[in-house]
Amino acid sequence: MKLIGSGMSPYARRIRLFLDGKDYEFINLNIYTPEGREALATYTPAMKIPVLIDDGQKIYDSRAIHRYLARKHEEKSISWDQENLLTLIDAANDSFVILLMAARSNIDTDADALIINLQKERIERTMPLLEKAMAEGQFSSWDYPSICLFCLLDWVHFRELCDLSLYPKLSAFRVAQSTKTVIEESNPRNG
Ligand SMILES: N[C@@H](CCC(=O)N[C@@H](CS)C(=O)NCC(=O)O)C(=O)O
Structure with missing residues (x-):
């Protein structure tokens, strides 16, 4: 494989x-x-x-x-509620990728432009919901949705795309997972 x-x-x-x-x-x-x-x-x-x-x-x-x-x-397959959480994680992740690519293309990401505003709106709507889901214990086991959430959070932290202090529960989750060996082996900071 x-x-x-x-x-x-x-x-x-x-x-x-x-x-x-x-x-x-x-x-x-x-x-x-x-x-x-x-x-x-x-x-x-x-x-x-x-x-x-x-x-x-x-x-x-x-x-x-x-x-x-x-x-x-x-x-065992994941539930529909977990599928929805994955969709929110993917939506936020895609928007952060678009903002990073825009910045790398010398597009002003502070501009009041439709493509930029749509990404920011999506991020502003999804991140608080992920914080709420974390507070409700929806990411309490290390399953695929938790893995995807961790990868999003650690990547936006690494790329400095989001102030994670706005989301204390998500921030604490990222830090807590970072001690796992497999996480260090796949750390993007090491290339
Ligand atoms: N929906 C895709 C998204 C994958 C994705 O956007 N990958 C990025 C790298 S992080 C990529 O290949 N970007 C290349 C491009 O957009 O041209 C998935 O879940 O696999």
């Missing part, structure tokens, strides 16, 4: 953490270099990571990869 990703990607990291203890090869690409893009194109026309390859079957998108792996390893 091969996982195509990048050491920097929160979406690839969630699958790495989900695959903890399983035997697989991690292909670490820099998807923003010409060589990295050429390699990425051999795996997926969507030009996004992660991609999983298992027994000749390619799977695109972390959500589909999670479903594939859960079925393969006969794990």
Whole structure:
């Protein structure tokens, strides 16, 4: 089994953490270099990571990869409420990625522009709900939604995209998980 990703990607990291203890090869690409893009194109026309390859079957998108792996390893599927939490995590994560890419494209992320405002609005609506879900104990076990939330929080902290002190419960959760060995092995700060 091969996982195509990048050491920097929160979406690839969630699958790495989900695959903890399983035997697989991690292909670490820099998807923003010409060589990295050429390699990425051999795996997926969507030009996004992660991609999983298992027994000749390619799977695109972390959500589909999670479903594939859960079925393969006969794990119990996640509930609809957990699916909704994942959708909120993905929505916030995608918006943070768009804001980072905008800044890297020299687009003013303080501008009053539709594309920027839509991302900020989504972040402002989803982060407090994740904080509330944390307070209600919805992330009390280290399952796939908790893994995805951790990867989002640690990535926005690393990229300095969000002031996590606004969300004390989410912030404490990030710090508490950081001691796990598998987390350190996939730390984006180490590349
Ligand atoms: N919905 C996708 C999102 C994956 C994603 O956005 N990955 C980023 C890296 S963190 C990417 O490949 N970006 C490349 C691009 O958007 O051109 C998933 O869950 O796998």
